[in-house]
Amino acid sequence: MATATTKRWKTKYGYLYVQDDECKGCGFCIEFCPKEVLEEADRFNAKGYYPPRLKDPEACVNCTFCELICPDFAIWSEKVEDAKTAESGETDG
Amino acid sequence: MLTKAKPAPPPEVLDNVSHPMERYLRADRLPHIWCSGCGLGTVLSCFTYALDELGLGETDVGIVSGIGCTGRAAGYLNLDSYHTTHGRAIAFATGLAVAQPDKKVVVISGDGDLFAIGGNHFIHAARRNVDMTVVCVNNFNYGMTGGQFGPTTPIGSRGTTAPYGNYENPFNLPYLAASSGAVYVARWTSLHARRLKEAMIEAITTPGFTFVEVVCPCPTNYGRRNRIGEGLDELKYYAERSVIRHGADPSEGDLLPGMDVLIGRFVHKERPTFLQAYEQQILDKQQFAKPPGMGKGPHRTSGATSTDRRASS
């Protein structure tokens, strides 16, 4: 919620937001992201859960599935009209 | 998926950022009481997005809930919300809906609350086609009180009051709703978040008694006692078995253990609502004036006759 600290990643088409301390570690977002762009963070939050973090900003298309399915309003995405791509070095493959 | 991706750049850290749906939530009541892995938060989330997409303001909708984990949903929504007695949400909602006919009333409650103690009120409100939407979160047990079995528990499943396994035949909720007269009947799981949100939108905008069943995990009680695992495992369990068949005959929607979970939109039709019937058959015929609020509202269609709008896709 507005009082929580929010992490914001730049994605190809916008941003992804995560409020670590809201997360209850259900794993839905990580598991069901259609592009598999999320993974568990290294550190757990105040409640002892491992919140998600964006591991692959290039691949995130701001489909908002994580946002919709998150039971705790801890993750959401924002599409921006003329978002620049994330700082991308070379990609392999 | 990239196999040798560079590590993602670190995120910015911001303060004072609100969730996009915060205006529909009583943020000072969050985090909610629901367990990690519970499907209820998803239902709440989808509901806020549905309201948002419909452009419904915070004074256009009222929420009525009963007792149980699902019943707590009312307390988290920043709308006129009424957390009533066990099983009686629909009855309370009938009074509320009739008093304010141009507003939308949504009942959010659980399988036990709506169909055990509340069963009678459900079938009558459906029969009357009172204008309301009922979202039933079906997690196959009485979660809040510790995992007793209920009227939707599959045969063979365990509950604290069914230590040897449930032997009672459960309700097929879409079938019950359809045969009682509901004009919109759908079932989804909480994994089918987008379709659930769409179903909520359809249910809210269809005049009359509309019903959405959401199959949800209850990892702390039902899932655990039936060895289905954590919330994620339970969600996958239902999702893997889900078969979407819009327009299917709801009588085929029995949930047998280990078998298909039939989901989709089963009924979508029109018939005069309770107040439309009152208006047409009493007020108009007797030439009595209409109570305030009647006959208005964006989703009203007066002069509705019975038509079957069951979509097949």
Add this chain to the structure above:
Amino acid sequence: MAERILTGTHFLNGDEACAEGAVAAGCDLFAGYPITPQSEIAERIARRLPQVGGVFIQMEDEISSMAATLGGAWGGKKAMTATSGPGFSLMMENLGLGMMTETPCVVVNIQRGGPSTGLPTLVAQGDMMQARWGSHGDYGVVALAPSSPQESFEMTVRAFNLAERLRMPILVMSDEVVGHMFERVVIDPDRIEIVERKAPNKPPGEFLLYEPGEDLVPQGMPTFGDGHRVHVTGLTHDERGYPVINAEVQAELVPRLRKKIEVAADLVTDFEETDIDDAEVVIVTYGISARTSLGALRLAQQKGLKVGMLRLKTVWPFPEQKIRDLADRVAGFVVPELNLGQIVLEVERTACGKAAVRSVPHAGGAIHNPDTIVSAIEEVFAHAH
């Protein structure tokens, strides 16, 4: 549109008069279920409410009737339900919800013989203690007891007014004889006071649903959709209405539910005294038993006995102070009721041994024979002298 106030002189029974009282008071939602001897209320109001822009719903049972009444009240309506004993029992849980959520509405019980299915068509007054204590937990009750169709009309209007003033369900405890007796009912608009619903004292965002005023009553009743976005719950709650589950908040909320009635004693207390001033024995009674008692009173007075009568028009809250005062100077009380002794317990409790208290019980099914009341009066006199 037809008239809400049926001005004129009518020949109505108590049920019909009650329905007219409701309509006159502004009732615009009735949710009920048929039960003898209340059905005439529902039948008349089913005909009248559509005429005046109200809605009548026959619900599937009394449980849902009470629930829909509460829902209608939160939806902005002056809502009422009516029933008899078996339905009253079913309504108890939601009556408690109405008390806890401080919902204005009216609940009418046309009492009949009990317990259980009992005597569906015959009179009793056996639900009086249930009226006070029927739902679980601590709360206060206001219960009015009409003794005639005229009073059925007037007290129903009063019940609606009290509901708005105290923001709670108000009970009208009538009985089958009052409900079914036909008498003259004079409806005079100049003698009808109607209290309208109080709007919230602060705008949305500032208004607190359960913040009491000086009268210990929440300061206004919002309506669904008016912008206040209330949260109403039967759970113990704070002034915002949010559930808080601890003893401290319980101590803040629950005693106030009773106290708000206590501080409104002047408004709520209502009784009629007949020949009290120099009475040595006082009949304490209510409802139809008061009509019988009046006959017994005259018979006893003809025998030269100094008897008076205190007719309770508001039975709950019980007029403790009045009984205490009388107990100081009278020899005894005689309490005829169509039950095996319910309100007599309150008389005993408040008289505190300072005066004799003689119950005149009756299991129900008929009204007292006045001679039994006279005998009881004579017994009290005999004992005293």
